[in-house]
Amino acid sequence: MADERSRGVTITEIARVAGVSVPTVSRVVNGRADVAPGTRERIEELLREHGYRKRLPRPDGPAGSGLVDLVFNDLDSPWAVEIIRGVEDVAHAAGNGVVVSAIHRRTSSARQWLDNVSARATDGVIIVTSELAPSVHADLRRIHVPAVVVDPAGLPPLDVPTIGATNWAGGLSATQHLVGLGHRRIGFVTGPMQVLCSRARLDGYRAGLESAGVAVDPALVRDGDFYQDSGFRAGEELLDLADPPTAVFASSDQMAFGVYEAVRRRGLRVPEDVSVVGFDDLALAAWASPPLTTVRQPLAEMGALAARTVLGLARGEQADNPRVELATELVVRESTAPPRG
Template identity: 65%
Template sequence: MSADERRVTISAIADAAGVSVPTVSRVLNGRADVSAATRERVEQLLRDRGYRRRNSRAPGRAQVLDVVFDELDSPWAVELIRGVADVAHAAGAGTVVSAVHQDDTATRQWLRNLRTRTCDGVVFVLSQVAAPVQIQLRRLHIPVVVIDPAGGSASEVATVGATNWAGGLSATEHLLSLGHRRIGLIAGPRGLSCSRARLDGYRAALAAAGIGTDPALIVQGDFRHESGYTGGGRLLDLAEPPTAVFATSDQMALGVYEAARRRGLRVPADLSVTGFDDLPEARWSSPPLTTVRQPLAEMGGLAAHTVLRLARGEALQAPRVELATELKVRDSTAPVATSRTPRSNR
């Protein structure tokens, strides 16, 4: 650190702004009890003079990363945390994991806690990062990276995602290559861009094969087992059911397994099933699940690497990155059966 950088202190900022040191401290901590004009003047000085908090044990290296989820009850979350933690550990940084449960009160509590401790960067895995949260973090000079954004993040926020459209396309093309023409789809939450992209990939593959999209073959899910079971049941109970189902998450695909089993259908002899994610349980299901591998650990690792770079003040060449998906063909898909007779329906 240069001598000029060492002289950028709260006291120097306060003198330049014509305010007290406690006022600068309140601005740094995102407190609301500062006038808008004073806040703007102090924040501009902090940016212009390159002020950074003195909370690093080693110059140029972040200490603690926060990873914030809506929920933590999914193996999908575990894979992302593993990727973040591996990169953070290698960089000598710690990791704090929180869940805010899509709740404004929990989010405000997390922000209050954040102001009382060291945090050098935040990795968000949220369906939506509210604008007030982004504003607070900018005021605290804490860099942010969003994994799999829903589309509502500020344009300057760095993001890490996957090629969801290409994944949806490849899963559907695989089923088409096996002779399936009635292919059901269980979609993810409507508000997520990844859900829309997987659905669009499915539609594009059907269109390329000269097959129109049948609305009856598309049901809504939420990426969880239960919605796969319910949605799979709805598809299989149609007067003309699909011969294959593309569930846009592995958990929903395994829910389809159960819906098929309860109707006396065998996977893949009577029904082919594909998933999306390639969670560890996909390889150990019976039969092993054909799925689109979403590189979750790699996405978490890249998000951690990116936020560490931002914490060091480095510029990003590509603030929005998508990692490639890959179709993993296993035993849950097979050529379309010439006939299918359910053995029971209970």
């Protein structure tokens, strides 16, 4: 372990002495081009003077920082806290700290985050949703940091273990529930169609109708983007139809709440006039009025499995299965009832 004893001074300390940011020192350490020559020279001098040695990857042992990085595009979603809880449970039990970051979909922010990941020698990275540029995955490989993607959005990169949920089966079970109550005109609000899980949920909805011998009416399928506003607009469009649906299946809970609001604005009621089903089972689904029937994604379990997987990779193990989908489950509450009539 002699090589580690000489690691000593940290990038943070060098940055303080040099009067520059940690990412700047990290860029010099990692041989990146985007540092002014004078600054680079000064930092290199300090690195030599203080005997800094770059941390070497040790694929045969634990990485040793006791940290796991968990990165989101944005920390603006109520499901973020459910994933954090799952990751934290497992990491905490293994003595690891969970470093939570948001990269705000900005390339510059992703680059700084990579520098920070490099500087703190994290044991592994859990990326939530896969909107990070492919170059980020290449960079992580270059600095020998294992990565796992938790991907409720369902667009996995090609060479990284991914943990998702059974979106198609969830779409099917929600639709079968509504058909079983007697609904035949069932509206559907999609997620963003560039995201695979949106297609899977839509296909599950279609399969649920077709297996019951109900034809799919394209007029009942409306575009959404997972956010509340789009559910509200889709709900208004559906209720404006000459032959409106008696039930609406929104492919996120937030959009289902938008449908609630479209129903309320017309003086109608959920579920007496319109049944509504969501997708996710956020904590707030149970607090809605009426409590929302929805397809549960096991977000905390997905986070926990991601933590176990990335800690295993950090120990040099292989992921058992690079593509895992955990089961979704229909949770029936009070927003669904037989159609009037």
